[in-house]
Amino acid sequence: MAEMTPEQQQALAIAAARLRLQRQPQQPQGLPADDAISVARTGAGGLLEGIPIAGPIIRDWTERAAGATLAAFSDETYDQVMDRIHDANRAEKEANPIVDKGAQITGAVAGTIPAVMAAPAAFGAGGGSLLLRSGISGLTGATIGGADAGVRSGGDAEKIKEGITLGGLFGLGGPVAGKVIGAGARSLVDVLRTRAAARVAGMDPQAFGYFRRAVTDDGLDAVTLPQRLQEMGSKAIPADLGPNLQKQAGALAATPGAAQTTIRTTLADRAAGANARIGQTIDETTGRNVVPSEVQADIAANQNAHSPLYREAFREARPYSTEPIASALEADISRLRGPAQARLRQVRGMLNVADSNVLSTDPGVMFQTRQAIDGLLKTEIDPKVISALTEARQMLDDGLTRAVPRIKEIDAGYAELARQDEAVTRGQQVLDSGRTAPRPSELAGEVERGAQPQGMQIGPSAVPLRLSQGARAEIDRIVGTNSNDIVAMNRLIKGEGDWNRARLATLFGPEKAERLFKVLDNESVWADTANTVTRNSETAARLAAQNELGGGASGNFGVKEAFKAGGFLGAARSAAVDKVDDIVRALMSSETGNATRESLARALIGEQREKLVQGLMRAKGMGTTPASVDPVVKALLLNAGTSRTR
Template identity: 50%
Template sequence: MPVFEIQGPDGTTYEIDAPDEQSALGAIGQMVQQPAARPGGQPLHPEFDPANVPGGVPGYNSSTGLVEGDDALSMVRTASGGVLEGIPVAGPLIRGGMDRAAAATLAPFSEKDYGEILQIIQAGTEAEKSMNPKLDTAAQVTGAVAGTIPMIAAAPSAFGIGQATRLGQISGAARGGAVLGGSDSFVRSGGDPAETTSGALWGAGTAGVGTYVAPWVGKGVKKVADALLIGRLAKATGVDKQAFNLLAKGMERDGLDAATVNARLQELGPDGMVLDLGPNLKYQAAALAAMPGEGQQVVRGAIGARDAAANRRIIDEVNSQLGPAPVPRRVSADIEVNQGHLSPRYREVFQNASPVDTRPIAQYLDREIQTLRGEAQRGLSTVRRMLNRVGTEELETNPVTLLETRKAIDGMLETVQETNARNALTTARQAVDDQLRASVPGIKEVDAQYAELARQNTAVQRGQTVLANGREAPRPVELADEFRQGALPQGEQIGPSAVPVRLREGARAEIERIIGTNANDRVALQRLIKGEGDWNRDRLATLFGDDRAERIIRLLDNERAFADTSSIVTRNSESLARREAINDLTGQTGGDFGVVDSFKAGGVGGATRATAIKGVEKVVEALQGVKTEAARKQMAEALTSNNAEVVDALLKAAKGSNLDPSQIDRVSRALLLTSVGGVGR
């Protein structure tokens, strides 16, 4: 068919397909004479006659028969009014009441009466609804759902929710749906029996079907929402979606929540990693460590670097909290040197000493020797001979000789074991000491200084036993008493004693010895210093204070946790890699030892490793879905970090979307009732 270019009366050139030029001219004439409808025009609602509306229908074009109400304000009125009208049962009443209220408000200010204004308002509403039919339908469905959900939530049993049996759920839902559908149809149809019956039947049917469909929809919606959440969080953290999903599942299976994770990472300090938080996360790291590639390098590199720095971390933290460690022999040697420095003081006080009268002491010893037997008798006989001048039976009057006798008795007390002998020697020493006090003015002050140094020396040795597990170690309450009593001055001493300081030095030296001999075994180190119960914690608190003791115990606990992580991640991954290599060489699959066989071969340790490897194997299978090296590397970097943003994102993914399944269930039932059952429309 030929194309004619013809200029119309308005000066516009048109291209017209027509059989001949006369037909083209006729077509141009019809186009110019007939008014064009607005592109967005819609027919008026078929049940609405514009001739019955005084003043006409707003937006209605009588020449085209179309409503042109597509402005923004009309759309807003259509949407808001549709929501109200869609509310089950009460919606039409609310919408009609608002129209009547508006007409009553405008009537006093208009030449038209109340009825005419109401018709104009209703006509405008119908015009706007005709122009925006899809918006009106969506708004009414929204209102219907919004109005139905509270009913279901307020009386869930009336809609079959919570019933014990399937029959109870269906019958309950059908009853509730029938009542709601019938009541809504009754109101909207003006009481028409047929419409009311139809609404009740549709409501009962859709509500009954909802008992099957709603839970399925809820699960599907939750799954989709969770997938969208994981995708968004994975993109935000720069981790492959599949790898991120595996990490989130690991956190979920380990039962981790925000409070637990934050507290644990704070305890572990800057060297803690995400993989330390739970066994499933450790298995993921072990699986990556067993699979060649960049992910393996990241995991093994991070674990290896942390293990290598363990000794330095322990030493630095212990030194920071407890100070540098002393050498017990050097401390004792310094004390003995100080005791030697007291010799000039002793010489000074003996310059003014008077001769001693040892006859009362000798008489006492003679009587005791006659009645005692055994080691006690031999000990006192030795002391009695010390009172005589050498080679004679005369008593010595030189006070220096009596001082040396006291020293000799002290030496005997250090070796005597028998209780009766110790008691007899102690009494004899007291008698000698009383005589020296009476004959040598000032000797007790010097004695107090010498005794203080002796107590300090003893405290250094005692401090080295306080963390032991044997009978020689004091109970926490005993150590607290010793520590408190040790600070009190003894005899003629003035001022507090340094015994607590020496106890602390002895314990610090023992801690250093334990670290030095167990530095490469953090499990043994934690067991030796912390102990199996709370006793060592309490002892450390007595010596160094609660805060420092807590930091040391936390340090040891963290290092043990790091060692356990290293064992699971590296040793189990090596075992798994070795077995896979054997399978490759032999062409066999599944030729691994079970847990029972591993127990037979390696005891409890072998069984534990076999169980861990089983856990790692499952993760290796899951990791097959992470196809690229880059994705595995990203996963490894997330596991070996403690980045707060990554941890927070993983926690959100593990928790899942905030959608409440019960809410989804109610929305699903409401949608079925309103869209299929027709409630609210």
């Protein structure tokens, strides 16, 4: 009624007046008939008149307009018509007092609600403390009460004072009442929402309430919960997604019944397949496993296969004078001191004919001397010795190239196999954390250089393949020695920081490395869930038994008490722990039925995920007060004060 246009209000009043005149043309002072039309007229007038401050003015204006219109079409004067309208109004009010009072209250509330919604801060719904908001609301209530009383009493000072007092008092209590009534309305709405959402989710209402609370406390909702489950793979369950959900699973796992069987069986079955899932992923991302010793044995066999090729090449060799090489070595020997001098003197002696001081011209002697130098270099650590031996080897290699034309082709094949052998060993160091492990940039450089052909080799090298095989073998070793400890396996393969991720990406590709790490992360989370649920359930079961036998400590955990000792932050953590423990104790109590526990267990292991998500979506908004409650409460209280002055 507060939103009627002036034309509508005038038409309503004219119609009401005409009806009165038609029904009682000869009885202006008599009581109207107590029928539906009289009740309707009383209600319509009460709605209009109940609007605070403006209501009486609007009704008076519309009645005056109606009186002027009726007087123009009758033999009565304007004053006579108005007297009859006023008399009829009073009579109908006396005949229908309840309807009139209810209509005025309804009109008052309906007329105030738009103002409360338009300017909530003026009615104590803004920011600030409860005391501040109550003061603002009281001031607004006093203003409205005084103004309304002044309009209705024609400016009576006593009435205005009374309106200010009552309006201020009722306005002062608006924020508090709104909070209390809002909490009650919120609880009622939450109960209804929970039941409706539980039906959609296919769950017991109490179980759904537990589940939704844990989901919310773990920072999840109807959108993020299915996203997280999808990211973690097909074996993921809601109990993996947060500590509150895990606590509930632990409580159910400790309570005998169908729910316990459901939780424990699901976790055990999933854990039993962990190694198979990890092994399959490793095979798909890093290739077939190899045994390093077998690979290196094959490489050695291939190197040995070069011996006939060398013999064939040396049949075509011609004598070669090693005098220049010997002279260069003797010059270095005279200049050097220490281990470098001793090693070169040893090499110089190798160039002689056996058991003599005569230089050999047999290219085979140069070849064997070069091979001996290669053996010395494998174990040498002195940089000066290494430098001297490397220079000597190069002189011998140049001489062999001239003496045996085909030797470099054979050397290229032999050297490629030697590089592959070294790469297998190097690949097994990729996941190390010590000084022997390459940095990601170093490994990338080794792979790039390793792929390039060396010397007279034709085509790309197999060094990158051998590096990846060595790393694959090391992964297999880690898995084999930690098959019962998924967390340790995950830590060793992933390492500290991002180096292992980058190194495996270099060897196997970024996508495969990321997939492997994702699977390892998921399996680690799943193993932690099983461990947490089992550990918590066993602890809870022991405490429950102690309490039952009278030896417990009222269900409080010693660890929890220690956890509480942390000042203000500890107090906050304690409140969260207590909240979870309350739910855990409720789930384990005999008052919580088996059907509720079983329903919750099925939700925690992810049965009917789509229905769970639909139920959570249906429950969205729980814990919030309906938007209409606060304006209605404030409007009722403000008009409770003004109504007492009318």
